Amino acid sequence: MQDNNIREKCRELATRLYELDGEVYESVGSSLGRTFTGDREGTIRNLSALMYTKPDGHLLRSEMALISNMARTIKDKEEKSRLMKKYDEIFQEILTLPETFVATDIMDKERVALNHMIKHREKISENDHLVICISRTQGSAGNDIGFGLADKLRINYYDVEIFDQVLRRLEAEKGAVNDAEYFADFNKYEKKHKSDPRGWFREFNRYHGLPKQDAVFFNMSDLICNLASKEDCIIMGRCADAILKNNHIPHISLFITAPFAIRVQHVMDVRKMNMKQAVRFLKKMDSQHRRYYNFYGGAQWGKPDNYDLCINSASYGINETENLILKLLDDQIH
Incomplete structure (x- = not known):
């Protein structure tokens, strides 16, 4: 990938991850609140930077784990399957980015x-x-x-x-x-x-x-x-x-x-x-x-x-x- 393409891909994935977090929270109704609590634009920008600059892969990994942990508590099997499929797709695409986690x-x-x-x-x-x-x-x-x-x-x-x-x-x-x-x-x-x-x-x-x-x-x-x-x-x-x-x-x-x-x-x-x-x-x-x-x-x-x-x-x-x-x-x- 060229540098600009990587940046665009990171932003796209960050946006999808932010929106998935909202969907999971809406389905679970957890008292703990959303994983991402900041404003939309700021959160997406920070997530994009984590994916692109890779200062500490464990931070991104932990954020994703929080979302998947919450999604696995959804009682409706179809809804749970739908959201976990979205999570898996995002996760697999993140793994294709250069050196995202390690x-x-x-x-x-x-x-x-x-x-x-x-x-x-x-x-x-x-x-x-x-x-x-x-x-x-x-x-x-x-x-x-x-x-x-x-x-x-x-x-x-x-x-x-x-x-x-x-x-x-x-x-x-x-x-x-x-x-x-x-x-x-x-x-x-x-x-x-x-x-x-x-x-x-x-x-x-x-x-x-x-x-x-x-x-x-x-x-x-x-x-x-x-x-x-x-x-x-x-x-x-x-x-x-x-x-x-x-x-x-x-x-x-x-x-x-x-x-x-x-x-x-x-x-x-x-x-x-x-x-x-x-x-x-x-x-x-x-x-x-x-x-x-x-x-x-x-x-x-x-x-x-x-x-x-x-x-x-x-x-x-x-x-x-x-x-x-x-x-x-x-x-x-x-």
Whole structure:
């Protein structure tokens, strides 16, 4: 596509996505409101920019997941089918845009020939919902795999951006807190009671006897348990596997990673970083994930013993990793 053609295509798709959101909201009548709450022109312009400039594909992915999640709750089967067909058409056309969600695939071709499928020995009860909790190292394409898997399974997808929006909407009157903000700033939280005891005490009182970060986590835990007890879904991160295990809610836990050197190259390709920036970014993000999980999950992040399946995504690539997990689920369910 020529540059002008790509821009026009992005605007067309953004317009269709905005209108679909309105149709879904009208059919569902959700108290949460529309996914896109801004004015029409401004929203379409922002969506077009997300598709065209691709600064963070996960933002567009999360917006689309919110729409599809809501559409799947429509009770009228014909209306649900009609709107999901529209969603699928838009989604497939967005995938044809250059590097919309991810710049390059992640695959170590030399290892592909050594792959073998793994059968899982435990079965899921017919009465249980299919809940897949995915932890991942940064740069292993874990979010892309989770999103693609949710689309193939036609189940809901939840990541930190979606959880943040849902919590903000559900608890606006209570003063919702931004989970993404405080997860990214976990270092400050760990040191806060030492550097600012008075500030820590004020927050302790404000959140009903809990520090702010703890209040975020417990609100998130309640939401995760509620979702897992009511619907099939994929949950990215958030210590979801530990939360559901502690609450005795059936689930499948996966850990997706890849060799550090390959993750560095992947981040360089996707985020247009140089090697020094990519290495620093990966170490910082892995460290934040590890401390958050170890602190709240009460287990060791990334330790194989804590997961049902650990996958080296570089051995398969994004699509084949999704297919591997689908094969696993087929063995479990049937």
